[in-house]
Amino acid sequence: MSKMRYSRRNILKGGAAAVAASAFPAPMIWAQEIKDVVLRQAGTGVSAFNEVAAKVKEDLGFTLEMTALDSDAVTQRAATQPDSYDIADIEYWICKKVWPTGNLQAMDISKIANYDKIAGTFRDGKLTPDSVIAQGTAPHTVGFVEGPGSTTFATQDSGWMTLIPTIYNADTLGIRPDLIGRPIDSWAELLNPEFKGKASILDISSIGIMDMAMVCEAMGEIKYADKGNMTTEEIDKTIGIFMEAKKNGQFRAFWKSFDESVNLMASGEVVIQSMWSPAITAVRAQGVPCVYQPLKEGYRSWGGGIGLSAGLSGLPLDAAYEYINWYLSGWVGGFLMRQGYYSAVPETSKLFMSEDEWGFWYEGKAATGDIVSPGGTVIEKAGAVRDGGSFLDRMGKVACWNSVMDENQYMVRKWNEFIAA
Amino acid sequence: MRRANLNSWLLAAPLTGVLFVFLILPILLIVAVSFWSADEFSFRPDFQFGNYEYLFGSAVAWKVFGLTFMMSVIVWALTLAIGFTIAFFLAFHVRTQKWQMVLFLLTTIPFWTSNIIRMISWIPLLGKNGLVNQTLIGAGLINEPLQWLLYSSFSVCLAFVHLYTLFMVVPIFNTMMRIDKSLIEAARDGGASGFQILTNVIIPLSKPGIMIGSIFVIALVMSDFVTTRFMSGSQLANVGRLISNDIGLLQYPSAAATAVVLLITVLLIIGAMLRLVDIRKEL
Numbered sequence: 001m002s003k004m005r006y007s008r009r010n011i012l013k014g015g016a017a018a019v020a021a022s023a024f025p026a027p028m029i030w031a032q033e034i035k036d037v038v039l040r041q042a043g044t045g046v047s048a049f050n051e052v053a054a055k056v057k058e059d060l061g062f063t064l065e066m067t068a069l070d071s072d073a074v075t076q077r078a079a080t081q082p083d084s085y086d087i088a089d090i091e092y093w094i095c096k097k098v099w100p101t102g103n104l105q106a107m108d109i110s111k112i113a114n115y116d117k118i119a120g121t122f123r124d125g126k127l128t129p130d131s132v133i134a135q136g137t138a139p140h141t142v143g144f145v146e147g148p149g150s151t152t153f154a155t156q157d158s159g160w161m162t163l164i165p166t167i168y169n170a171d172t173l174g175i176r177p178d179l180i181g182r183p184i185d186s187w188a189e190l191l192n193p194e195f196k197g198k199a200s201i202l203d204i205s206s207i208g209i210m211d212m213a214m215v216c217e218a219m220g221e222i223k224y225a226d227k228g229n230m231t232t233e234e235i236d237k238t239i240g241i242f243m244e245a246k247k248n249g250q251f252r253a254f255w256k257s258f259d260e261s262v263n264l265m266a267s268g269e270v271v272i273q274s275m276w277s278p279a280i281t282a283v284r285a286q287g288v289p290c291v292y293q294p295l296k297e298g299y300r301s302w303g304g305g306i307g308l309s310a311g312l313s314g315l316p317l318d319a320a321y322e323y324i325n326w327y328l329s330g331w332v333g334g335f336l337m338r339q340g341y342y343s344a345v346p347e348t349s350k351l352f353m354s355e356d357e358w359g360f361w362y363e364g365k366a367a368t369g370d371i372v373s374p375g376g377t378v379i380e381k382a383g384a385v386r387d388g389g390s391f392l393d394r395m396g397k398v399a400c401w402n403s404v405m406d407e408n409q410y411m412v413r414k415w416n417e418f419i420a421a
Numbered sequence: 422m423r424r425a426n427l428n429s430w431l432l433a434a435p436l437t438g439v440l441f442v443f444l445i446l447p448i449l450l451i452v453a454v455s456f457w458s459a460d461e462f463s464f465r466p467d468f469q470f471g472n473y474e475y476l477f478g479s480a481v482a483w484k485v486f487g488l489t490f491m492m493s494v495i496v497w498a499l500t501l502a503i504g505f506t507i508a509f510f511l512a513f514h515v516r517t518q519k520w521q522m523v524l525f526l527l528t529t530i531p532f533w534t535s536n537i538i539r540m541i542s543w544i545p546l547l548g549k550n551g552l553v554n555q556t557l558i559g560a561g562l563i564n565e566p567l568q569w570l571l572y573s574s575f576s577v578c579l580a581f582v583h584l585y586t587l588f589m590v591v592p593i594f595n596t597m598m599r600i601d602k603s604l605i606e607a608a609r610d611g612g613a614s615g616f617q618i619l620t621n622v623i624i625p626l627s628k629p630g631i632m633i634g635s636i637f638v639i640a641l642v643m644s645d646f647v648t649t650r651f652m653s654g655s656q657l658a659n660v661g662r663l664i665s666n667d668i669g670l671l672q673y674p675s676a677a678a679t680a681v682v683l684l685i686t687v688l689l690i691i692g693a694m695l696r697l698v699d700i701r702k703e704l
Contacts, residue, residue, distance in 0.1 A: 072669035075671070076668070076671055080671070200654075205670075249568075252568075252654060253656060254655035254656060263541060263544060267544050267548050269548055409460070416658075416663065416666050417479075419655065419656075419666070420484070
């Protein structure tokens with residue numbers, strides 16, 4: 001359970017407070033007790049920054065404790081230990097797995113001030129009115145439920161959200177242009193024998209299988225009906241192709257955590273691999289050339305959001321809504337955009353970024369001055385252009401979303417065999 | 422008589438209680454859970470053999486158990502050879518106790534760093550552009566960097582030996598220090614050569630230490646998962662990784678079944694080893 005328990009007796013303590021509390025209950029409690037609230041947030045490392053917790057304390061007054069775990073560990077915790085967190089900062093495919101356990105509560109969108117400004121991707125799935133919805137667990141398909149207590153996803157905006165979207169990005173392969181020395185334009189290059197012993201893929205089954213599918217499709221080996229929901233034959237064939245490549249020594253290593261991917265790339269052990277955007281920045285910050293290569297088949301995308309533990313109620317629940325509204329109001333958005341992610345409400349983030357930063361990160365324009373990371377290091381000089389270009393260029397070319405499939409258990413067993421083979 | 426009996430029961434009770442609650446009970450729970458059934462995100466009490474059927478029916482599981490066992494044997498042989506030599510050197514060649522202790526403490530150096538730091542620090546040494554490869558290429562011995570130095574069975578084995586040799590050194594050194602020096606003098610007086618003293622006096626008397634060290638090393642290597650994961654770049658699997666993968670994917674019953682089989686395997690190995698040497702008698 002939440003550490004904070006507010007009994008009526010406690011809150012009504014003292015005659016004057018009791019009178020005031022009965023006259024204006026919420027604001028009074030708010031002002032007095034908010035500083036004691038502690039919200040425990042468990043999530044994937046992508047958005048767990050100490051700067052965010054410090055800013056919460058400063059702007060909202062309460063304490064946010066963050067725990068960063070890998071995707072599997074977060075899923076496990078969200079599904080089995082609902083009392084160990086108040087806020088789950090998870091990806092949409094994790095939500096698809098965890099929601100049926102009933103450990104998260106639906107959120108009332110009427111309490112979300114900036115709801116109307118949230119990117120279309122998270123509401124009806126369409127970035128622009130003529131966008132085609134990509135394969136996989138697209139956020140809007142698991143973004144709504146019928147109402148409080150419901151464990152089935154709604155097909156459209158129902159007024160009750162599962163996760164409030166916060167962060168998303170389009171992922172592709174990272175390469176070392178200096179060690180490859182020729183243009184790379186297809187996912188198929190990951191299994192090109194030219195890179196034997198110099199390739200890597202991430203060892204997180206739900207994400208890795210999508211990278212594999214992008215590769216197999218690009219090679220022309222498999223044509224999927226839906227990459228995000230493969231049949232057992234498709235899974236067998238996909239993993240089979242990669243097992244063969246593994247036996248032939250294609251892979252130098254597999255990575256599971258962010259820092260491993262940075263080390264593999266920066267040390268030159270690997271020249272082409274699955275990678276996440278901030279890892280590219282981290283490699284470049286070491287002075288090593290590294291490109292987040294746009295590929296003709298498109299991006300594999302993911303989205304994350306904030307969910308509330310079912311056990312959250314009373315004042316901590318109010319504080320959590322306050323936190324969500326603050327999250328969408330722009331400061332965090334600007335902070336995340338400067339790391340190369342996208343904010344779910346770009347409009348408000350713009351207010352917290354300089355024109356040059358907005359132009360570089362969001363509009364794909366050439367930087368006019370130095371681009372500085374939130375940590376203060378210069379990551380791009382004037383004239384640099386973001387790999388892949390603008391927000392619409394990148395998010396408009398999403399080929400699939402990170403997913404959980406109907407045959408997930410089968411896929412996981414096959415994945416384990418791939419790793420053990 | 423009755424009173425003394427009761428007293429000894431009472432004296433043993435706290436330890437029995439602690440062991441029961443923190444060791445026996447958890448193991449019983451693991452055994453119980455291994456018969457449960459699970460789907461993707463939930464598991465429920467049940468009594469079925471599906472988890473074991475899958476485990477014994479899976480070629481990959483057999484292979485992984487085999488690899489884990491093989492790795493244990495190789496690491497055991499190497500740590501024994503190295504550990505015995507170090508202990509022998511410390512016990513019989515280093516004369517003063519001060520230097521014995523100083524050198525003994527030096528063998529604990531591998532424990533000064535965490536696994537993560539070790540993982541990172543192997544790259545500059547064993548990596549493609551690492552020190553070893555650069556030296557070999559510079560010396561003209563090879564043209565292409567050696568791939569098998571890192572992210573291979575070799576590097577996993579190296580890390581294990583680096584880590585666990587200490588577990589051999591400590592108990593063997595301990596038993597060697599207890600060997601009565603006059604026995605060695607007597608052997609020498611009797612005309613035994615250095616090699617004969619080693620095989621007829623020192624090795625038999627060091628057996629309990631060797632056995633304790635062997636149990637440590639084999640149990641540690643059989644149950645490891647993090648060293649294998651980091652040093653093989655996730656490319657090799659062992660039983661520990663099978664279990665951790667299952668846990669990560671919420672397949673607790675399947676993980677419990679694997680854990681039970683692993684526990685039985687390790688107990689059988691240790692049981693067989695204890696048949697060879699009666700540690701209690703010889704200590």
